[in-house]
Amino acid sequence: MPEHNSSQSVIQKFIDVNGAENGALLPLLHAIQDTFDYIPKSAVTLISKALSLSEAEVHGVITYYHYFRYEAPGRHIVQICRAESCQACGSDELLAVAQDILGCSLHQKSRSGLITLEPVYCLGLCASSPAIQVDNKLHARVSIETLKGVLVDLEASA
Ligand code: FES
Structure with a gap:
């Protein structure tokens, strides 16, 4: 799914539901990847603001886990x-x-x-x-x- 405003609104909805809770980062990332098959780059900014984390911290978690990816996968x-x-x-x-x-x-x-x-x-x-x-x-x-x-x-x- 291409990254555009509708993907940002979907991500924002996940954040609105889960975003402020402690330990929300991994469930959020899973929900986003389950939806898009990857983590759109815009998610990093949205999540970092919602969870009061730096973008580097969010990026660090995404790249630490081999499961998460930034690019849409092949078929x-x-x-x-x-x-x-x-x-x-x-x-x-x-x-x-x-x-x-x-x-x-x-x-x-x-x-x-x-x-x-x-x-x-x-x-x-x-x-x-x-x-x-x-x-x-x-x-x-x-x-x-x-x-x-x-x-x-x-x-x-x-
Ligand atoms: S090491 Fe357990 S399945 Fe490969």
């Missing part, structure tokens, strides 16, 4: 688990293959713009590592061949 989001169990079972290789096929790094979109590649830190499938999540679907014991197939299918689904 599909591929998350590769970067936590310990999956790293021990080959997620570094999966990431390298994904970056090669998609032509992008983590937190970026593929050459086609269709796929956003993101890290995730444990999907709860440690016993079946390495794991990935494609949109809302979990994949366990992912081989390089499986990952290649998933990515090629996603790119072809355009």
